[in-house]
Amino acid sequence: MACLTSVTYSINVNGEITEAFQAKKGLRQGDPISPYLFVICMEYLNRCLSELKVDKGFHFHSQCKKFELLHVCFADDLLLFSRGDEHSVRKLLQAFDKFSLVSGLKANNAKSSIYFGGVQQENQLSILQEFGLVKGELPFKYLGVPLSSKKLSIAQCQPLIQKILTRIECWSARMLSYAGRLQLIKAVLTSIQIYWSLVFLLPQKVVKTIQAACRSFLWSGRASITKRNLVSWEQLCYPKEAGGWNIINLELWNKAAICKQLWNILKKKDKIWVRWIHGYYMKQQDWKTMPIPSQAAWVVKKILGARDYMATLPDGDTLMEQDNFSIKKLYIALRGTPEKRNWHHMISKSIVAPKCLFILWLAIMKRMTTCDRLQKFGIQCDQACCLCSQGNESLNHLFFLCPYSANVWDKLAMWCGVQRKAGAWDDEVEYLERQGASKTGKQLMYRLFVATIVYHIWRERNERRFNSKASHEESVVRQCQLMMVMREELNPKVHKMFVN
Numbered sequence: 001m002a003c004l005t006s007v008t009y010s011i012n013v014n015g016e017i018t019e020a021f022q023a024k025k026g027l028r029q030g031d032p033i034s035p036y037l038f039v040i041c042m043e044y045l046n047r048c049l050s051e052l053k054v055d056k057g058f059h060f061h062s063q064c065k066k067f068e069l070l071h072v073c074f075a076d077d078l079l080l081f082s083r084g085d086e087h088s089v090r091k092l093l094q095a096f097d098k099f100s101l102v103s104g105l106k107a108n109n110a111k112s113s114i115y116f117g118g119v120q121q122e123n124q125l126s127i128l129q130e131f132g133l134v135k136g137e138l139p140f141k142y143l144g145v146p147l148s149s150k151k152l153s154i155a156q157c158q159p160l161i162q163k164i165l166t167r168i169e170c171w172s173a174r175m176l177s178y179a180g181r182l183q184l185i186k187a188v189l190t191s192i193q194i195y196w197s198l199v200f201l202l203p204q205k206v207v208k209t210i211q212a213a214c215r216s217f218l219w220s221g222r223a224s225i226t227k228r229n230l231v232s233w234e235q236l237c238y239p240k241e242a243g244g245w246n247i248i249n250l251e252l253w254n255k256a257a258i259c260k261q262l263w264n265i266l267k268k269k270d271k272i273w274v275r276w277i278h279g280y281y282m283k284q285q286d287w288k289t290m291p292i293p294s295q296a297a298w299v300v301k302k303i304l305g306a307r308d309y310m311a312t313l314p315d316g317d318t319l320m321e322q323d324n325f326s327i328k329k330l331y332i333a334l335r336g337t338p339e340k341r342n343w344h345h346m347i348s349k350s351i352v353a354p355k356c357l358f359i360l361w362l363a364i365m366k367r368m369t370t371c372d373r374l375q376k377f378g379i380q381c382d383q384a385c386c387l388c389s390q391g392n393e394s395l396n397h398l399f400f401l402c403p404y405s406a407n408v409w410d411k412l413a414m415w416c417g418v419q420r421k422a423g424a425w426d427d428e429v430e431y432l433e434r435q436g437a438s439k440t441g442k443q444l445m446y447r448l449f450v451a452t453i454v455y456h457i458w459r460e461r462n463e464r465r466f467n468s469k470a471s472h473e474e475s476v477v478r479q480c481q482l483m484m485v486m487r488e489e490l491n492p493k494v495h496k497m498f499v500n
């Protein structure tokens, strides 16, 4: 209550400030009524500026005349436009001052700048002197993205890259498992990318840098670029049916998003920028054949140039004519349909813990860093299996032939009623493929069983190899049981099997 009543207010009535008085009920930032008050105030600004439309002494900016465009505002960011002569600038500022006098909302001169385009040097100087404004240089940031008529440079994209690196380099991100990192990449990083890629066609180099940072983060937990990739980025971007994890391919998504902007233009959406492009560049021309205007801003050229992407699709024209445009649909069309993997049911819509699923996926793809594979890449390590010391470590040995693993497998199978006897890795994958989308309790239980056991054996192997900590097989079985008990409740059919 103190913050509501401790503030004092004074009211600006016709330019005169009343005496300050104590608040009984305060209004603070975030109050539900503030957006309404804001809209009401801005409506008044609109009216003050609109008077200039009939003022003979005022001249519109040459690119704003057709639409009598005087200002663009979003929240407290305000852009005012006029011709670059003293007289028009004075009129514009006078209109704004009138608004300030009544509303009490003043522009912060320290945070305001004036931008010139094609104005002679001496005119610029006299305007700057008369109005005490600071000359700004393009590009400047508006709503978080750089505004420029030229090609987006790598340096301008640096804040975007930096934002992603900061997220990756924070200590908590380093503690994540593969599955956690994958989730972070999908949820947080792509949302940062998508905001920018809706507005601009990102330079190739920026896309590659972001992708390399995400890739390195997934495989090493750090943003510093590493070439140690267990599976290609392309495969990770595949949909789950094709054995991928559906990470967004930024380059294709960016193209699809720019195509949406082109669609907005073709559909003549009621947006000021769309009307502006029609008025100044399109002028009733056919979008497919019109020459791309050389004097247009880089962003506009890229949007109009998006027709080239549509031309590569057999149903590009139909997509453009539809009343609704889905970036996702176009993205899928641009990506194509990669070959399906029969075992994909194993990794999609599963009750298995994500961290186990990711390890199982690596095993199915035969990309686990077992010693036999490391040796193929020229990395020297002790080849002996650290679970039994009797054979050499390979995928087949580690999960099936190893007496230690076979024991864990048998004990856990007996505990949860799985009848199938472990064979070899390829047999297991083939068995999973044969089951396809089967959702019987028995099948779901088997998937949970395999994923849990593979994860825990792999973990035990890593504990022994890197931390010199060995657990007895009974303890691994108990860990598997604990995890299965926690996950079985997620599906009623599996739960029923457990209860019985």
Ligand SMILES: [Zn+2]
Residues within 6 Å of the ligand: 385, 386, 387, 388, 389, 390, 391, 397, 398, 401, 402, 403, 404
């Ligand atoms: Zn072994």
